[in-house]
Amino acid sequence: VSLLPKVLHWLHITYNLLPRGVHLVLGRLLTVRAAVIFLMLVPVASVLLQAILCKSLVLGTVSDVKTNAQLLKGRVDNISTLSSEIKRNRGGVAAAGIQVQMVSASLDRMRSQIRRLETSVKEANARLQILMSSWEEVDKFNAQIPELKRDLDKARALNAKVRGLQRGLENVSQLFQQQNDILQMVSQGWKYFRGNFYYSSQVTRTWYSAQQFCLSRDSHLTSVTSESEQELLYRTAGGLLYWIGLSKAGSEGYWYWVDDLLFNKVQSVKFWIPGEPNNTGNNEHCADIKMSSLQSRNDASCDKEFLFICKQPYMPSEPCQDWPPSSNFKLQCLLNSRKCGSLLHTPG
Template sequence: MKAAEREVPDVHFTVDKQNISLWPQEPPPKSAPSLAMRQTPTIRAALICLSLFLVVSVVLQAILYPWLMGTISDVKTNAQLLKVCVDNISNLGSEIKKNSGDVEAAGVQIRMVNVSLGRAHSQILMLKTSVEKANTRIQVLTESWEKVDDLNAQIPELKREIDKASAFNAKVRGLQSSLENISKLLKQQSDILQMVSQGWKYFRGNFYYFSHIQKTWYSAQQFCVSRESHLTSVTSESEQEFLYKSAGEVFHWIGLTKAGSEGDWYWVDDTPFDKVQSVRFWIPGEPNNVGNNEHCVNIKVSSLQSWNDAPCDNKYLFICKRPYIPSEP
C-alpha cells in the first residue's frame, strides 16, 4: 500500500495528427533504476489505454461531431416547429374559445330555424290542403267550362231568337206607346167631356166658361176664382179669334185691367202682357179711358179688333179660363 501511495510522476503527451508522444515531467532519478523499471509496464499500459481512449475520442469526435451538430440543428428546428405548433395550438385554443360562442349562437339559430321549419311545414300542409281544394274547384270549373262551351255552341241560335224577341219587343213597345197615347187621349177626351158637360168649352189646352148672367168685372173675377179659374187672358190671334166668335157680338169681360188712370195693363191670371201684340186687338181709338174711369176691358164686337176699355162697375157677361190639367188615373 505504501508503494502504491507514492506519487506517480506526471506524464505529458502531445497529439500531432496520428502521432502521440509521451514523456515524463521530469526524468527519473538515476539513483533509482529499479523502481523505474518496476513501474514501466504499468505506465506503459496506462499510457496505451490513455492513448487508445484519446484516439477513440478523437475518432468519435471526428465522426460524431457532424452528426451531433446536425442532430442539434434538427432539434433546434424541431423545437422551433414545436414552438410554432404550440403557438398555433394556443391560437387555435383562442379560436376554439371564440368559436364556441359562435357555435352556441349557431345552435340558437339552428333551434330558431327548426321552429321556422316546423312552421313552414305546417304552412306547407295548409298549402297542400288549399291546393287540393283548388284542384277540386278547378275540376268543378272545368266541368262548368264544358257546359259553357255547350252554351257557346247554342249562342248563335239564341242570338237569332233574341233578335226575333227584340223585334217583337220593339213592336210591343210601339203598341204599348200607342196604347198609352190612346189611353191619354181617351182620358183627355173623358176630362174634356166632363168639363163640357159642366158648360165649359175646350180650346188648345184650356177650358173656357162663357157665363149666362151679367156681373161687374170684380164679381166676375170672384166667380171665376170659385171655379178654379180666372177671367180669360189672350195670348195669340187664334185664341182671340176663338173668343170673339164664341162671344157672338155680346159684351164679355176679359181678365185685362189696370190700377188707376196711370197704371199699366196686366192680366189677372199673371200671364205676361204683350203690349205690341195687344195693339192688333184693340178697337181703333181704344183704349180711350173716357171719364178717367175705364180700367177694365171687354170684348165688344165680333172682330179681331174687338177690345174696349170700360168702367169696371158695368155689368156684362164674362169669360173664365182654366188650363187643362190631366186628372189622376
C-alpha cells in the first residue's frame, strides 16, 4: 500500500509526458487509480483482506505499465524520426513545386511553338496546293522544251548566218571603200599597186625639191622593196630619168630610204646598173632610175633636175560626207578626210 501513491504519482507524470495518442492507453491506469481509492475506503478489514490480492494486482499492473511505457517510448522515437523525415520532405516538396512550375512554363512555350508550327504547316499546305496546281503548266512547258530546243538551234544557225552575212557586208563595205579610195587617187594621176599608190610627175625637180613635193602630198619619194616593185617603176619610167627615194649622207655615207624602210644592200645589188653606184665627181649622193630594165638604178648629183615618183601606202579613210561633190565639197573634205585633201592639189 505504501508503494501505491508513488506508483500513481509516477504514472501521472508519465501520462503528462506521453503524446495525445497515448492518453487512451493510460486512461485505463486512471481507472485503476480510481478503483484503488475506492477500495481504500472499504473497511479496514476488507483492505487488509484484499491487500495481498491488490499487491499482486498492482505488481502485475506496474509490469504492464512498464511494458506499455517501453512500447510508447519506441513509438515516440518513431514519431520523432517521422517528424524529421517530414521536415526534410518539405524542402523536397518545395523544390518539386519549383520544378513543376518550370515544367509548366516549358509546356506553355511548347504549346506556343506547336501553335506556330501548326500555322506554318497550314501555310506550307497552301503553298503545296499552289505548286501542285502549277505542275500541269510545268508538264506543258516540259512538253514544249524539245520544240523550243529545235527553235533555239534554228535561231542559232540563223544567227550564225546573219553574223556571216554581216562579216560579208563589212568586207564588201571595206572593198567598196577601198575601191572608192583607189578611184579617187587614180583620178588624180596616182597608180595603185599592191597596197601602195605611185605618182609619176610631169615636171622635173631637184631631188630635195621632189621630196618636198611628195611630203606635201602625204608621201615620199618612192622606195623599192621587191623585184615586182622595181619592174613597176622602170616600166613606168619608160627609159626616162626619175628620182627615187634613195640617198646617202656624204661620200662615205650609207644608202637609206627616205620613208625609213630598211635598205637591203644585198638585194639592192641586182637593181644597180653594172658599175653603179660609182659616185662620179664625188658628188653623186642620190639615186634615180635610168634604164628600162631590172638593173636600172643609177647614182647622180642631187642638184640635177629629173622627173620623180612619189609613193604613198594605202590607208583606209572615211568617205567624204558630201559625195558627189557639191558647193561645200572642199570644206567637208578638209575636215573629214586626208585622202579627200589630196584631191584639192593639182600634182606638179
